[in-house]
Amino acid sequence: MSAPHLPKVAGIDPEVPVSTQTAAPLREIPAAPGAFIQDRLAGWVSDLTTLHELTERLASTATLDAALNELLHAGAALVGARRGLLVLERAGTTTPSTTLGLGLGPADLGHLETVERSATALGRVLDGPPEAAAARGGIATPDLLGDQDLDPRHREVATRLGYAASYALPLASEAAGRLGGAVWFYDEPGEPSEKQRHLVGLYARYATEHLARLTELERARADIATVAEELLPSRLPRIPGVRLAARHRTGPQGGGDWYDALPLPDHALGLAVGSVGGSGPSAMAAMGRLRASLRAYAVMEGEDPVAVLSDLELLLRLTEPARTATALFAYCEPATRKVVLAGAGHTPPLVLGDRRCEYVETTLSAPLGMLACWEAPSVEFSPAPGETVLLYTDGLLRRTGDAMDRAFARLHSAAASVPKADRHDPAAVTDHVLRAMLPDGLDRSDSTEDVVVLAAHFD
Structure with a gap:
């Protein structure tokens, strides 16, 4: 005599054998598979929002001095530094260079000028190929005082001014060329993270284009004023x-x-x-x-x-x-x-x-x-x-x-x-x-x- 057929229930095949083993109880709820991706996306959105706000503030500047000040402050915020120095000098022109400091007084700038240009990261950014420094994400010197090859005068100035590390970045773009460079100083040994370098690099390229436009505008205004005075x-x-x-x-x-x-x-x-x-x-x-x-x-x-x-x-x-x-x-x-x-x-x-x-x-x-x-x-x-x-x-x-x-x-x-x-x-x-x-x-x-x-x- 054949065994009776079990009734069929929707979605269940009664002929499939059911395991007699009982699964171990869950001790903790596993994280959702996309939590890591969501955290990364949230971080990217936050970084893009910050970058957007900083570029909007830079775009609202109408004069070259205001733009340079904004660039120094924004760069310091992006790389986590307190002080900085910016030099604007366009190759092939007779326009004198512009030097601007953040958290540095006139006496501090005077001390920095006594250091041989080639002995500083900013000098290498200004005089070397801009694409080389940009490709490396800028020039970081995480421990200036621990560098045995550091120029003695540079070591003396760094000790006097109280900075232990620096990060230099060229102000250059494919369209505008190289306009100058900026360096930010750290009070303690350290360097910006890879993400910080990426953000400040994006910001610097946009800032270079903006500075190039303002430079041309101010040059045109100066020419107009000169013609007007001559008339x-x-x-x-x-x-x-x-x-x-x-x-x-x-x-x-x-x-x-x-x-x-x-x-x-x-x-x-x-x-x-x-x-x-x-x-x-x-x-x-x-x-x-x-x-x-x-x-x-x-x-x-x-x-x-x-x-x-x-x-x-x-x-x-x-x-x-x-x-x-x-x-x-x-x-x-x-x-x-x-x-x-x-x-x-x-x-x-x-x-x-x-x-x-x-x-x-x-x-x-x-x-x-x-x-x-x-x-x-x-x-x-x-x-x-x-x-x-x-x-x-x-x-x-x-x-x-x-x-x-x-x-x-x-x-x-x-x-x-x-x-x-x-x-x-x-x-x-x-x-x-x-x-x-x-x-x-x-x-x-x-x-x-x-x-x-x-x-x-x-x-």
């Missing part, structure tokens, strides 16, 4: 009875604000300020042409400022019909303290003395190039002995960020607050007004406005 008077004339002072700042893109002071026949003096619309090389070239033309017209008919500006307007309309400009020309006779001026859409002068501080009431007129034929009546006034006439461009007002009416009031207040002891010095007057109007300084890099201030003090 303006190299020195102010000396005329009996009047003393002059001028301050000028060209925007980073190059602007069209200008000034002039030229001696005229019969011991007269011509003063002019103006602003050409637009920015960049074309505006600078137009500014140079207008200034040269005004000088010629002033010599021929300077006693009539209206005629001078009328000729200038005709020239602008015929040669550059799409361009506009503002201008103010004053014909001065210092011996009699007589001033005759005409303005074309320009801001009015300000007269400052012991008894008054007020704007000169000029007639309202359009800028040059806006009307088919420009003409406006001139204004005549006589500064008292010891008074200063202040000419300026609207860039001074716009740089304040205030509305124009408030900017005019602010300028009036700045002029009125000049100390009485300084009111007889035109240079002191201009400097005081600029400090009061622009507390951040005339050379603030984030402003695109040109600034011109011309002061004439009548004795």
Whole structure:
């Protein structure tokens, strides 16, 4: 008689023999197979987040000095160091090298400069093939004082400054070439880990590209400033009875604000300020042409400022019909303290003395190039002995960020607050007004406005 068939249960084959042995009880729960991978991924995400934050901070820097400071601090954080040194020097250029320290004073930098360059890791990074140092992940010296071959002077400086290890890295990339190098110092023997070297290497390559862009930008700004200075008077004339002072700042893109002071026949003096619309090389070239033309017209008919500006307007309309400009020309006779001026859409002068501080009431007129034929009546006034006439461009007002009416009031207040002891010095007057109007300084890099201030003090 055959054995009875066991009933079938879903998923179970009753004919498969069941083991009679009992498995040992689990004493601990084994880790999930992916826990190690998850930890690695979490570490990578954390590293990438840190690197992203540091590169974002570097990208937000707009000047070379700010970028170098950020690079030094970020590199120190990535390699776990407290102090560092960076040298920026581009091969094939006449630009002097830039040295910047982190946690190192001027005296410390002086001591480091006494060490022979080839005896330091930074020197080998700067002078050797950049790809060699980059391929090794930088040059690490984990125990400087324990190195028997260390240069004696280097050992002396390291002992004096209190660092025992260093890590140097070239600032180089395939596109930008080598711009310099950086070294970070450790207080105790040690060196960055492989992961730290990898992160700081990625950061340094990005930083090199950013530094190359900022270097080119600053070189272009310097060239623009040089051209602008060459287009303006190299020195102010000396005329009996009047003393002059001028301050000028060209925007980073190059602007069209200008000034002039030229001696005229019969011991007269011509003063002019103006602003050409637009920015960049074309505006600078137009500014140079207008200034040269005004000088010629002033010599021929300077006693009539209206005629001078009328000729200038005709020239602008015929040669550059799409361009506009503002201008103010004053014909001065210092011996009699007589001033005759005409303005074309320009801001009015300000007269400052012991008894008054007020704007000169000029007639309202359009800028040059806006009307088919420009003409406006001139204004005549006589500064008292010891008074200063202040000419300026609207860039001074716009740089304040205030509305124009408030900017005019602010300028009036700045002029009125000049100390009485300084009111007889035109240079002191201009400097005081600029400090009061622009507390951040005339050379603030984030402003695109040109600034011109011309002061004439009548004795």
